Amino acid sequence: MKKGLLMVYTGKGKGKTTAALGMIFRALGHGFKVCMIQFIKGAWRYGELISAKRFGELLDLHVLGKGFTWKSKDIEKDVQAAREAWRFAKESINSGKYQLVVLDELTYLMKYKMVDEDEIVGFLKSHPKDLHIVVTGRDAPESLVKIADLVTEMQEIKHHYHSGIKAQKGIEY
Numbered sequence: 001m002k003k004g005l006l007m008v009y010t011g012k013g014k015g016k017t018t019a020a021l022g023m024i025f026r027a028l029g030h031g032f033k034v035c036m037i038q039f040i041k042g043a044w045r046y047g048e049l050i051s052a053k054r055f056g057e058l059l060d061l062h063v064l065g066k067g068f069t070w071k072s073k074d075i076e077k078d079v080q081a082a083r084e085a086w087r088f089a090k091e092s093i094n095s096g097k098y099q100l101v102v103l104d105e106l107t108y109l110m111k112y113k114m115v116d117e118d119e120i121v122g123f124l125k126s127h128p129k130d131l132h133i134v135v136t137g138r139d140a141p142e143s144l145v146k147i148a149d150l151v152t153e154m155q156e157i158k159h160h161y162h163s164g165i166k167a168q169k170g171i172e173y
């Protein structure tokens, strides 16, 4: 590997997590060992969780976060889960086992101050040189944008949700 990149997919438009999944699919084709950590657990049974099993040892997918904090009944537990998930992410990054690590919805941990922004950005800044990292989530903080090698903002032009079309299997989950 020439240079491990820190890449960020942010913005309000749809396509951040799926862009990361697309990159995972590409990397797996080259035999990369990949780890994806989902920091926010949705209500659905996500297709990627089922697909991951098909890639066996090459792809480790962990859903470590709780639900959406603003809907939570027990914020303290969510914060605890977020901190443990971040600790696990750091271990995975430092393990040397992977060529690509995806930190899905990591930005929310910073936005809702569940984990200190400086701590996260400081750690990512000095990530292993032979590892690619992808971070997804809305509202990427300026400090993360600053240290990233690539930042793409998904812009919403239209979304079917606003026409009353609810989440569908294979598209949203």
Ligand code: ATP
Residues within 6 Å of the ligand: 012, 013, 014, 015, 016, 017, 018, 019, 105, 136, 137, 138, 154, 156, 159, 161, 162, 167, 171, 172, 173
């Ligand atoms: P996806 O997982 O489809 O790539 P995403 O990661 O860009 O979407 P998130 O911000 O993580 O989007 O939002 C999670 C869920 O909200 C997804 O099911 C997604 O389809 C949906 N969503 C994304 N953008 C919008 C939007 N602008 N309006 C309504 N729903 C949206």
Ligand code: MG
Residues within 6 Å of the ligand: 016, 017, 018, 105, 136, 137
């Ligand atoms: Mg997402």
